[in-house]
Amino acid sequence: MRDRINLKTIIQGSERCSDAMRQAILENSGAEHLYDITGMTELYGPGTGIDCRFHEGIHYWSDFFIFEFLDPDTLKPVKDGEIGEIVVTTLKKEASPLIRYRTRDLTRVISGPCKCGSPYPRHDRILGRSDDMIIFRGVNIYPGQIDEILSEIAQSYPISSEFDITLKHADGRETMLIRVEREPDGDPDQDQEVEALISTTIKNRLIVSPDISIMDYGALPRSERKSQRIYDNRQAS
Numbered sequence: 001m002r003d004r005i006n007l008k009t010i011i012q013g014s015e016r017c018s019d020a021m022r023q024a025i026l027e028n029s030g031a032e033h034l035y036d037i038t039g040m041t042e043l044y045g046p047g048t049g050i051d052c053r054f055h056e057g058i059h060y061w062s063d064f065f066i067f068e069f070l071d072p073d074t075l076k077p078v079k080d081g082e083i084g085e086i087v088v089t090t091l092k093k094e095a096s097p098l099i100r101y102r103t104r105d106l107t108r109v110i111s112g113p114c115k116c117g118s119p120y121p122r123h124d125r126i127l128g129r130s131d132d133m134i135i136f137r138g139v140n141i142y143p144g145q146i147d148e149i150l151s152e153i154a155q156s157y158p159i160s161s162e163f164d165i166t167l168k169h170a171d172g173r174e175t176m177l178i179r180v181e182r183e184p185d186g187d188p189d190q191d192q193e194v195e196a197l198i199s200t201t202i203k204n205r206l207i208v209s210p211d212i213s214i215m216d217y218g219a220l221p222r223s224e225r226k227s228q229r230i231y232d233n234r235q236a237s
């Protein structure tokens with residue numbers, strides 16, 4: 001449809017979208033801008049915030065809402081730049097106001113002024129849900145963190161935005177397997193090198209050592225609704 005619709009601007013919401021996925025959407029559609037709109041049913045639906053043309057974080061409407069960024073376990077404020085759950089208080093909503101309502105959405109504050117000059121404060125894209133958190137060998141991990149690392153590596157190596165995580169118990173210890181797809185034009189001879197790079201990067205950032213397996217393009221299941229990324233088989237085995 002690309003030639004027929006001449007799409008210039010996309011505003012997308014409702015699903016978390018990695019940098020690699022955003023890049024793929026832009027390249028395939030030919031659009032110039034992909035804006036990320038945030039929101040939730042309890043807050044009028046989409047539109048609690050949106051990124052500007054610089055796409056360096058989402059401006060949220062601080063004259064309508066107070067956003068707090070809290071540690072989902074302790075409910076204490078996190079430091080600027082650390083991942084926390086958005087807890088919202090509405091300032092103008094009538095009939096069904098919310099007071100310190102836990103959204104379960106995780107992100108972090110982006111401090112400092114934006115290049116666009118907007119006075120509205122910014123947070124990062126939604127990085128996941130606090131109820132998606134995995135506790136693996138005592139470390140709290142959000143799928144969004146894995147997604148972010150894979151997106152960075154995808155800028156230099158041919159891996160796609162599709163991945164999943166399987167947790168198991170084997171020989172008395174927990175194991176994590178991350179399956180990532182190679183891009184259609186990727187070279188399978190490079191798989192070992194890419195697997196090692198992903199493994200080391202995750203170990204350095206998240207202090208856990210997963211097994212990595214690069215799969216053929218199209219090998220992982222797709223869904224038109226929210227994709228299942230985590231298979232926790234630790235109880236079953």
Ligand SMILES: [Zn+2]
Nearest residue numbers: 052114116118
């Ligand atoms: Zn801006």
